[in-house]
Amino acid sequence: MKFESTSYPIEKEVLANDHFVALPITLDFTSVTATENGVKVVMAGSPITTGGVFGNGANAVLGILRHNVYETNPNGALVVHGWINKAAAKTNIGADLAIATWTSYPATLQFV
Numbered sequence: 001m002k003f004e005s006t007s008y009p010i011e012k013e014v015l016a017n018d019h020f021v022a023l024p025i026t027l028d029f030t031s032v033t034a035t036e037n038g039v040k041v042v043m044a045g046s047p048i049t050t051g052g053v054f055g056n057g058a059n060a061v062l063g064i065l066r067h068n069v070y071e072t073n074p075n076g077a078l079v080v081h082g083w084i085n086k087a088a089a090k091t092n093i094g095a096d097l098a099i100a101t102w103t104s105y106p107a108t109l110q111f112v
Contacts, residue, residue: 007037011068012088014045016112020082022066027052029071040071045089047097047105048078056098061105064089081108 028051032040042054046065049055052074064084066077090096097111 011044012085012091014064014066014085014088014092015079016083016085016110020066020079021108022077022079022082023063025052025062025076025078027054027065027069027074027076029074032071042069042076043092043094044068045084045092045097048076056093056095063106064109068092079109080106083110083112086111 025048027042027048029040029042031053032042034040042048042065044065044067046054047056047061048063048065049060050062055061063078063080066079069076086097
């Protein structure tokens with residue numbers, strides 16, 4: 001019997017509470033770099049722009065990604081209304097959410 005093991009990054013919960021609205025979205029992985037084990041992943045807490053592209057610092061953010069999304073299944077949930085934990089998002093994506101572009105985030109998203 002053959003067994004193959006693949007490790008995936010662990011995500012921190014990015015929601016600050018359980019009140020949120022998320023919409024389905026298909027992500028575009030063309031600009032995503034693969035991890036050390038060759039897996040392309042967009043981490044929970046990532047700002048997503050038009051076309052399903054990761055866009056920290058972009059001008060047209062549609063929402064925040066709810067869970068990690070992998071190239072093998074590019075479907076995710078995009079939070080468009082709710083409270084986002086900035087510290088958890090930073091831990092997941094490895095960078096601060098771009099404060100200079102907060103006006104480009106939907107007004108229905110709050111950050112704590």
